Amino acid sequence: MDRAEADPKGLIRESYAIEGIGDAECRSIFIDWALSLPAGADTAGPLRALVAHYALPAPDHPMSRVLTLALIPAAPPRRRGGRAGRAGGPQA
Numbered sequence: 001m002d003r004a005e006a007d008p009k010g011l012i013r014e015s016y017a018i019e020g021i022g023d024a025e026c027r028s029i030f031i032d033w034a035l036s037l038p039a040g041a042d043t044a045g046p047l048r049a050l051v052a053h054y055a056l057p058a059p060d061h062p063m064s065r066v067l068t069l070a071l072i073p074a075a076p077p078r079r080r081g082g083r084a085g086r087a088g089g090p091q092a
Contacts, residue, residue, distance in 0.1 A: 001045050001046060001048075001049045002049065003049060003050065003053045003054075005046070005049070006045070006046035006047075006049040006050050006053075007033065007046070007050060008036075009033070009036055011029050011032055011033045011036070012029070012030075012033055012050050012054060012063065012067070013054070014029075015029045015063045016054055016058065016061060016063060021062060021063070022062055023062045023065070023066070025062075026062040026063040026065075026066045027066055029063070030063070030066045030067070030070065043070070044071070047067060047070055047071050048071070050067055051064075051067050051068060051071065054067070055067045055068055
């Protein structure tokens, strides 16, 4: 997958061009990018393309950290406490 296909709106590209951008702004831009993907789309392929194109050449940029962390798989959900967790689910 190429960069233009992975970032069709250019959100990630623009984040690297913003002077003095911080972590919070990068996370916000990343969420905008993720929400612009089609529902159910695989994010791993586009993320790998973006990391290769942007993050590897600029490892100290805040967006590089956001993109790299996004590649780490999420932990599986854990049981929550409370009545619903003890009773085996929601009660009607």
